[in-house]
Amino acid sequence: KAGVTQTPRYLIKTRGQQVTLSCSPISGHRSVSWYQQTPGQGLQFLFEYFSETQRNKGNFPGRFSGRQFSNSRSEMNVSTLELGDSALYLCASSFQENYGYTFGSGTRLTVV
């Protein structure tokens, strides 16, 4: 079966711009989580969606938002980009909680 698909793979943006990242989970997976990965901070939890509802949110500013559609596809948006937002953004899908996650290959965001 197809894995978790994230688009785009790479992105370069300027400070102050906004960006939208997309994630298509494995068919049948209704839980989608987003993580920010940086060398210094590891994998930091952004938010988790299940059946279009945000059930959990990590400790990130309001500039980071997301949503999930009825087909379980998810998007995350970062507004007013800062240099510190440069990171690998990973999406992971799961059948439900207490099941292992399948990660996508990530979107590498560079803010200049």
Add this chain to the structure above:
Amino acid sequence: GQQVMQIPQYQHVQEGEDFTTYCNSSTTLSNIQWYKQRPGGHPVFLIQLVKSGEVKKQKRLTFQFGEAKKNSSLHITATQTTDVGTYFCAGQAGTALIFGKGTTLSVSS
């Protein structure tokens, strides 16, 4: 909020030596999961532990979940160069899966 601490941050071993990474949570977990990320790759699910005191093995890898369901360990016996990568534990309490910062393993032959 929930925190998951993992030690050591880095470990270098000679091929054939054993390796262990430890994970501690600030809260009781419903389950703990382990992932491996190869350089340039994304995390790949290895295993999930659910029961207090649970021990699971995958070939040379042994995973343990503490009695209090707040700590876990991963032990690799006789490391090989293919074991290189970063090993993450991730604790689930509720609907969020919180990752430790990982232990990066390097192996020299």
